[in-house]
Amino acid sequence: QVQLQESGPGLVKPSQTLSLTCTVAGGSMSSGGYYWSWIRQHPGKGLEWIGYIYNSESTHYNPSLKSRVTISVDTSKKQFSLKLNSVTAADTAMYYCARGIAARNDAFDIWGQGTMVTVSS
Amino acid sequence: SSDLTQDPAVSVALGQTVRITCQGDSLRKYFASWYQQKPGQAPLLVIYGKNNRPSGIPDRFSGSSSGNTASLTITGAQAEDEADYYCNSRDSRGDHRRVLFGGGTKLTVL
Numbered sequence: 001q002v003q004l005q006e007s008g009p010g011l012v013k014p015s016q017t018l019s020l021t022c023t024v025a026g027g028s029m030s031s032g033g034y035y036w037s038w039i040r041q042h043p044g045k046g047l048e049w050i051g052y053i054y055n056s057e058s059t060h061y062n063p064s065l066k067s068r069v070t071i072s073v074d075t076s077k078k079q080f081s082l083k084l085n086s087v088t089a090a091d092t093a094m095y096y097c098a099r100g101i102a103a104r105n106d107a108f109d110i111w112g113q114g115t116m117v118t119v120s121s
Numbered sequence: 122s123s124d125l126t127q128d129p130a131v132s133v134a135l136g137q138t139v140r141i142t143c144q145g146d147s148l149r150k151y152f153a154s155w156y157q158q159k160p161g162q163a164p165l166l167v168i169y170g171k172n173n174r175p176s177g178i179p180d181r182f183s184g185s186s187s188g189n190t191a192s193l194t195i196t197g198a199q200a201e202d203e204a205d206y207y208c209n210s211r212d213s214r215g216d217h218r219r220v221l222f223g224g225g226t227k228l229t230v231l
Contacts, residue, residue: 037220047156047164047207049220060218096163106211106220107154107169114163 002027004112018084022097035100036080040093125223132229143208150213153191
């Protein structure tokens with residue numbers, strides 16, 4: 001049973017970089033067909049796709065965040081990471097990591113529990 | 122605004138059937154996936170593909186699609202089905218790599 005767990009600072013100062021890591025437990029990251037993804041949810045709002053990495057090196061990002069986002073993977077540690085630069089209060093949100101699976105029509109079948117990140121000085 | 126459009130709120134009487142819809146041009150090419158989110162919890166996949174349920178999802182949940190509209194139907198809604206429901210799909214524009222989410226529908230079970 002694959003499980004995902006987010007980790008990282010819960011408080012980030014404006015203009016700094018938000019850095020989160022998602023650890024994959026109980027499964028392999030090396031198998032193809034998965035999109036290791038980051039999704040966020042502003043308080044009381046809907047889900048917003050941030051981006052994903054697949055095949056260990058190919059990335060795709062939400063155009064609205066693309067200039068500030070980097071997603072990377074370390075398969076040896078079974079982790080993938082999110083970096084979001086130049087954050088503002090508008091980046092305050094619950095951040096989820098999730099696994100997209102091509103075999104299930106690219107659905108996000110496994111989610112982490114989420115980690116709340118607040119941007120404030 | 123979202124490229125996938127959902128009604129903000131829907132209600133259903135206990136034991137009755139409710140349909141939650143999701144509209145968008147991308148749904149003419151891609152199936153929608155559906156997620157249930159209860160307060161304080163991560164989203165949970167309930168339907169993917171044409172009409173597939175992950176293990177553990179009750180069979181009262183079903184999905185369908187016609188034209189630019191995808192639907193999630195709950196047949197015999199239970200109190201525990203009260204939640205927010207989100208649809209998502211690929212974006213059929215551009216390189217088809219972008220992922221879309223609907224704005225969500227809050228389901229109230231009366």
